[in-house]
Amino acid sequence: MLFNSYEFIFFFLPVTLLGYFLIAKKSVKLSNVWLTLASFFFYGWWNIRFVPILSASILWNFIFGHLIHKSKNKKLVLFIAIAVNIALLGYFKYTDFFIDSINRFAHTDWNLLNIVLPLGISFWTFTQTAYLVDVYRGKTEPCNFLDYVLFVMIFPHLISGPIINHSEMIPQFNEKERHKFNLDNFALGLMFFLFGLFKKVVIADSLAPIVDQYFGGADALSVWGAWIGVFAYTFQLYFDFSGYSEMALGLGKMINIDFPINFDSPYKSKSPIEFWQRWHMTLGSWIRDYLYIPLGGNRKGQVRKMLNLFIAMTLSGFWHGAGLKYIVWGIWHGLLLVVNHSWRYFAKPRNIKIPSFVAKFMTFAAITAGWVIFRGGVKRGLKIMTKMFNIESIFTASVSGNQIFTILILILLSVTVFIMPNVIEVLNGRFKTSKRWILVAVLLTDICILCISRNSVFLYFDF
Amino acid sequence: MKTKKWLIVYILSSIPLLALIAALTIFVDPYFHYHKPHTDLFFYELSNDNERYLNDGITLHFDYDAILTGTSMMENFKSSEFDAAFDCKTIKLPYRGGTLYEINSNQEKAFQNHSVKYIFRSLDYYMLNKESTEKRNHFTYPEYLYNKNLVDDVKYIWNINVLSSIAKSFVKYLKKESGITPFDEYGNWMSEYVFGKKEVLKGRTKFKSPKNFFEFTEQDENRTRNNVQKNIVDIAVAHPETQFYYFLPPYSIAEWGILYENGDLQRRLKEEAITVQLLVGYDNIHLFSFNSKTDWILNLDRYKDSVHYDDKINSEMVKLMREDKYRITKENVDDYLKSETDFFMNFDYNSIF
Numbered sequence: 001m002l003f004n005s006y007e008f009i010f011f012f013l014p015v016t017l018l019g020y021f022l023i024a025k026k027s028v029k030l031s032n033v034w035l036t037l038a039s040f041f042f043y044g045w046w047n048i049r050f051v052p053i054l055s056a057s058i059l060w061n062f063i064f065g066h067l068i069h070k071s072k073n074k075k076l077v078l079f080i081a082i083a084v085n086i087a088l089l090g091y092f093k094y095t096d097f098f099i100d101s102i103n104r105f106a107h108t109d110w111n112l113l114n115i116v117l118p119l120g121i122s123f124w125t126f127t128q129t130a131y132l133v134d135v136y137r138g139k140t141e142p143c144n145f146l147d148y149v150l151f152v153m154i155f156p157h158l159i160s161g162p163i164i165n166h167s168e169m170i171p172q173f174n175e176k177e178r179h180k181f182n183l184d185n186f187a188l189g190l191m192f193f194l195f196g197l198f199k200k201v202v203i204a205d206s207l208a209p210i211v212d213q214y215f216g217g218a219d220a221l222s223v224w225g226a227w228i229g230v231f232a233y234t235f236q237l238y239f240d241f242s243g244y245s246e247m248a249l250g251l252g253k254m255i256n257i258d259f260p261i262n263f264d265s266p267y268k269s270k271s272p273i274e275f276w277q278r279w280h281m282t283l284g285s286w287i288r289d290y291l292y293i294p295l296g297g298n299r300k301g302q303v304r305k306m307l308n309l310f311i312a313m314t315l316s317g318f319w320h321g322a323g324l325k326y327i328v329w330g331i332w333h334g335l336l337l338v339v340n341h342s343w344r345y346f347a348k349p350r351n352i353k354i355p356s357f358v359a360k361f362m363t364f365a366a367i368t369a370g371w372v373i374f375r376g377g378v379k380r381g382l383k384i385m386t387k388m389f390n391i392e393s394i395f396t397a398s399v400s401g402n403q404i405f406t407i408l409i410l411i412l413l414s415v416t417v418f419i420m421p422n423v424i425e426v427l428n429g430r431f432k433t434s435k436r437w438i439l440v441a442v443l444l445t446d447i448c449i450l451c452i453s454r455n456s457v458f459l460y461f462d463f
Numbered sequence: 464m465k466t467k468k469w470l471i472v473y474i475l476s477s478i479p480l481l482a483l484i485a486a487l488t489i490f491v492d493p494y495f496h497y498h499k500p501h502t503d504l505f506f507y508e509l510s511n512d513n514e515r516y517l518n519d520g521i522t523l524h525f526d527y528d529a530i531l532t533g534t535s536m537m538e539n540f541k542s543s544e545f546d547a548a549f550d551c552k553t554i555k556l557p558y559r560g561g562t563l564y565e566i567n568s569n570q571e572k573a574f575q576n577h578s579v580k581y582i583f584r585s586l587d588y589y590m591l592n593k594e595s596t597e598k599r600n601h602f603t604y605p606e607y608l609y610n611k612n613l614v615d616d617v618k619y620i621w622n623i624n625v626l627s628s629i630a631k632s633f634v635k636y637l638k639k640e641s642g643i644t645p646f647d648e649y650g651n652w653m654s655e656y657v658f659g660k661k662e663v664l665k666g667r668t669k670f671k672s673p674k675n676f677f678e679f680t681e682q683d684e685n686r687t688r689n690n691v692q693k694n695i696v697d698i699a700v701a702h703p704e705t706q707f708y709y710f711l712p713p714y715s716i717a718e719w720g721i722l723y724e725n726g727d728l729q730r731r732l733k734e735e736a737i738t739v740q741l742l743v744g745y746d747n748i749h750l751f752s753f754n755s756k757t758d759w760i761l762n763l764d765r766y767k768d769s770v771h772y773d774d775k776i777n778s779e780m781v782k783l784m785r786e787d788k789y790r791i792t793k794e795n796v797d798d799y800l801k802s803e804t805d806f807f808m809n810f811d812y813n814s815i816f
Contacts, residue, residue, distance in 0.1 A: 006617050006618070183470065442477050453621065455513070455516060455605070458512065458559070458560070458602055
């Protein structure tokens, strides 16, 4: 199921909330069971075949969490546990990429298996791997079965994160106060959900067909088209992902559970280092704690630090998708971080500073360049970026009325993204149960409900 | 304000606008999901972009006894020309890029509550060798418009695109404009493109000799047979009272050149042969092929790309079909296939430059 669907908003959410708080009056444990079952329903709604796979993964990791804790040879047990997780992820996500790559290099003609990817597998694999490592490190005791299942399954984060840490979550599941319906939390949660929903179904989903059109027709792009396409995608991705994360935050708030923040105005960043502290923040933490640090972090000298950063980012690129373009994107971010750390190492003792505006501009340009590859692939991405700097055609290329309208919207979105406070800052700082906010909520609700169902754009060239 | 009151006021305030929009959608009904259009009050636009949203409603609610359907190969036809030539009342249901399955599914629906005298339909070559239940990828079909389930109509009554259509109708209502896009214009794309040899060839200067040949396998043959049988033949057999006018559209010689260069020519000809042989021999199937109309297919100025011809060709096809010319029958099918194969296999494609 998706948050941006009628069945979620009008059926699943009210029923789940009602059941959760009613049952909690009798038993906290049973209300957690209800929430877990509801989450299974949420997951199985689209394709029930994935439920056994997820269940098996949960069972495996729960058992191995205990085995690691009790074992004399912790490292080996951890290795086995993680290997199976990676194998599962590898099979579902990367098999066809592997076959395709072999076909390309060895000129073979093996058939692709067309394996369907279980929803959210990248997320729940990472979440559970982190748990296993923390048990191994002694940072946590293995938890009981019910808590563990709920920790992995809890529906606000199941499909697209945030990647949650058990030490932040599990204590919350057993606090009695959190199991009492709280009107203020519910109202605030509702506002987070509405803002997130608006960002996704109104802004991101309006940009999507524009991006499809411009990236699809890369060959014939004018300089204006190239800039529109690139900005449209940069914003589509941001509003889509941050919107979904804010919906998750809001849903958590409704059940009095605090989920971690995932986005903090990332396009205001003054450096790539800062970007990864503001974009998909829970992934950034995960990469640091479970990739970068195990590789050695910064404990083995500067050169090794750069290498570890580079490897960690390249791998995380690969996590995003099974394709060369994702690896290239990861490598790009690895390079950016290496350059950024090197610059700091050089500039800080000499007190050299880049003006804030320049730094923000350079960061945004570098990040956006990565997104163009991420979305369009290496060849097409480079083509689009070349067309962005086709200076001559500024004077020869025509701009249509539609394009002017799109440019105005993109300028408006730029103001929102570069200058204005973000949703979290606005709601945490300014929301109160006043008449003005009723108007905001009503407008958001009505507009979102109209935009959840949009006509699909028929892509004629794609037959 | 107290939170409880705030929430209650919020919920109650969200309802009126949504209720109004729902009521408006049901009343105006721009996709004809519930009833015939109120053409005395509003203007209903039939747009090329909305074919898969409009066609089902037209099929269920309009008055007609003939259907003009197919892919972009028929979008420039004029219903009025068919009406005049065949003395019928035609609705036009274009499915650009549509598979045989899509188009057949729509026709089955038509027969449920209409008696249909004629079906006029283009048969596209590149849709023949496909799975018999194949629809288009990368497109989310509005199943909520195709079924009788009222619950999923929420996607129709609260839909920004539908609301936008209603808003346009209201602007016209205020100008006292009402009616509906004539079928002659529905799907028509003549004004959107430039025609001519330059557009067709797009900088190409020659056709290279094919490096590989695509073999027409047993799997290809079974798939084509199954697709054609289920999605073109069966419906004609099920309705002997209806006359089915099927035509193979006249792709330009450039398209055949591309097939030649890609090593796909023989496979295409085999797909056509299977199709044609399955279709001849039925009294109510009238099959036409305009491939031998060389004054069309060799004249690249009449095309906007390698396959799409101008609307005057459409009009001439109506006349020719009425006169039963260029028809493939049981008697001439073997000669037709042989002469067509000879022509396309031996044509010097580089002579067109």
